[in-house]
Amino acid sequence: xxxxxxxxxxxxxxxxxxxxxxxxxxxxxxxxxxxxxxxxxxxxxxxxxxxxxxxxxxxxxxxxxxxxxxxxxxxxxxxxxxxxxxxxxxxxxxxxxxxxxxxxxxxxxxxxxxxxxxxxxxxxxxx
Numbered sequence: 807x808x809x810x811x812x813x814x815x816x817x818x819x820x821x822x823x824x825x826x827x828x829x830x831x832x833x834x835x836x837x838x839x840x841x842x843x844x845x846x847x848x849x850x851x852x853x854x855x856x857x858x859x860x861x862x863x864x865x866x867x868x869x870x871x872x873x874x875x876x877x878x879x880x881x882x883x884x885x886x887x888x889x890x891x892x893x894x895x896x897x898x899x900x901x902x903x904x905x906x907x908x909x910x911x912x913x914x915x916x917x918x919x920x921x922x923x924x925x926x927x928x929x930x931x932x933x
Contacts, residue, residue, distance in 0.1 A: 807930075809872060812838055812882075813859045813923040818910035822861070825876055826907045831927065832873045833859045836866055846884045846897035846921060855924060874927035881905045883918035897921065 811833070813822070825831055835857035843852035860869070884900035900918055912920040 807872075807874070807928070809835060809857050809874065809927045810855050811835060811857045811859050811925045811927060812843060812855050813908070813925055815910065815920050815922045817859060817861060818908065818923070822910055824907065824909040825879075827876055827879060829876045830873065831876060832871070833927075834861060834869055834871050836860050836869045842897065846900050847882060847902065847924075848899065851902065851924070859925075872927060872929060874929035876925060877928050878926040879905050879908050880924045881908075881912050882921045882924055883912070883915055884921040885917050886919065 838852075838855045838858045840852050840855070843855055846852075847855075857870075880902035881904075882900055882902055884897045886895040887898040888894070889896040900921060901915075902924060903915075905912075905923075908923050908925070914920065
């Protein structure tokens, strides 16, 4: 089984455990916010992300728990702009940078700020 997962930077910075390619993780996955991911990373990339990691939320419909090995990590850096109406910022495109380790600490690159990770998990276990 394979999952492509979005991990928010705030989840990692708050109390996330660092992980690396080859790590085994046990995560709660919820359906991905494709609308937000499309703004942040574009429709083509967003279409590949089915899940979001969440270790802060209440149980929700559609969530699953998985134990799997991390096979790929990309750091997502995003450009932000004021949303229509000008009260809040929203993502306005970004880039993925392959990275072997996720520790929640990634500096900005130009106007692209660290927003999270796109992580591929694989499990060969059948439950």
